[in-house]
Amino acid sequence: MTGSRRRGWKAALTGALTGSLVVLLGACGVVDTDDDRRAAEELAEKHFPGQLEAIGARTLFPGSGGSEVTFAVTDDRDAVVRLRIDTDRAEEGTCDRKDCAPALAEAVQRGRQQAEDFRTLKGAFDDCGYEVVALGPTGTPPYVVAELTNATVAKVLGEIGECVRRWVTASGADSTLARAQGSYVNVVSPSVADRRDRGEESWPAVMRLTRPDLLASLTKQAYFSASYGIEAGRVDTTGSARAVRPFRESQKFGDTVQNAVKEQLRATYPRVVMSTYQGIWRLEPGRVDRQTGYVLFCPEPDARGRCLNSDDAALVTTDEHGSPVGKVRLVHDVREGTGMLRLPRLQCGSVQRAVQRAGLVVTSARSGECDVREGVRDRPRGLDHRDVPVHGSPGDPGHADRLSPVVEATCRDHGTRTT
Numbered sequence: 001m002t003g004s005r006r007r008g009w010k011a012a013l014t015g016a017l018t019g020s021l022v023v024l025l026g027a028c029g030v031v032d033t034d035d036d037r038r039a040a041e042e043l044a045e046k047h048f049p050g051q052l053e054a055i056g057a058r059t060l061f062p063g064s065g066g067s068e069v070t071f072a073v074t075d076d077r078d079a080v081v082r083l084r085i086d087t088d089r090a091e092e093g094t095c096d097r098k099d100c101a102p103a104l105a106e107a108v109q110r111g112r113q114q115a116e117d118f119r120t121l122k123g124a125f126d127d128c129g130y131e132v133v134a135l136g137p138t139g140t141p142p143y144v145v146a147e148l149t150n151a152t153v154a155k156v157l158g159e160i161g162e163c164v165r166r167w168v169t170a171s172g173a174d175s176t177l178a179r180a181q182g183s184y185v186n187v188v189s190p191s192v193a194d195r196r197d198r199g200e201e202s203w204p205a206v207m208r209l210t211r212p213d214l215l216a217s218l219t220k221q222a223y224f225s226a227s228y229g230i231e232a233g234r235v236d237t238t239g240s241a242r243a244v245r246p247f248r249e250s251q252k253f254g255d256t257v258q259n260a261v262k263e264q265l266r267a268t269y270p271r272v273v274m275s276t277y278q279g280i281w282r283l284e285p286g287r288v289d290r291q292t293g294y295v296l297f298c299p300e301p302d303a304r305g306r307c308l309n310s311d312d313a314a315l316v317t318t319d320e321h322g323s324p325v326g327k328v329r330l331v332h333d334v335r336e337g338t339g340m341l342r343l344p345r346l347q348c349g350s351v352q353r354a355v356q357r358a359g360l361v362v363t364s365a366r367s368g369e370c371d372v373r374e375g376v377r378d379r380p381r382g383l384d385h386r387d388v389p390v391h392g393s394p395g396d397p398g399h400a401d402r403l404s405p406v407v408e409a410t411c412r413d414h415g416t417r418t419t
Helices: 002-027 034-047 100-127 153-171 190-194 205-209 212-219 247-265 346-357
Strands: 052-059 067-073 076-085 142-145 182-188 223-231 240-244 291-298 312-318 329-332 370-373 408-411
Touching (some): 034 052, 034 100, 067 100, 076 100, 076 205, 100 142, 100 153, 153 182, 153 223, 182 212, 190 212
Antiparallel strands (some): 052 067, 067 076, 182 223, 223 240
């Protein structure tokens, strides 16, 4: 009882002190946005008369001083302009450590460009039947709505891949997107999307779709992130996906995997210790209940009983809860000294599966980028021809240099091989 009273008094005292601090800071003008908004409006009217309308302001305290003032653009209903300004700094002619006039001009240009980019994105996804319901804080990635199941995942990923292809084409060959190595789209379930914080329709589209409240309402439950490779402006529309879980759910999944793998490893490494590393888990093709990723381990603990800078990993396929299914494969030499971790990229999984079907397992712990090409006859760079299935017979003079037409694996910077 005494403990309960003590905790109650502490909570009350903390609340009182917090409230007093907010009142004090408000009285000093630290968390007030009125002066900042007024100064921003005057600046906008001076340099962009009749073009900007202030629609909101938020304090930047405690991260920094001043406020972020939000403007709608009168001739572009999608555009939003955000200007960081502090009246104390503004009196000296600075906004967010820049001269105010150029800072506002940059913000307007950025806002208009983001609106144009949004319309390009929206048009591409509308044309292929997927509504963009949200955008990442910088305008990407887009969020779309679909129910992914074992029966639908391949079809949906392909359809969204076609949206990405249209988006890249519409953006132009010289666009940042077309020159990128990949792009991704977040996919939320219809039940989550139906309960999202939609905001006000009167708000500029880019502002409404990038709001933290909206993104929080869409990501409070697990969703999928679909990735698409881009090479020279051409999109691999097949795509791959991974599950993105809320923190506690992700921790539970990771603990389940690590505990299960640890039990399997004990037979070989009785003193094995698992690393706390949480990597990316990719869905197996055509499945949402099977995902593959890495866990790190140390065959023996260090002097303090820990596993730090692990040089060993286990490649594991699990169900949606984290319980391993199938064989656990070990990969060694995955770290450069005590520095960078160099795990084989999961994009090579289709290559590995093709090789496994031929009775071999090839895992590169130093692999960089991997491609799958049909019917290519040149020897894959960086791989010894004895490590991959070949096409022809041992008596064929071209046997050592010709791969099966089914698959050729090109893995640059090849390193360790384990079987």
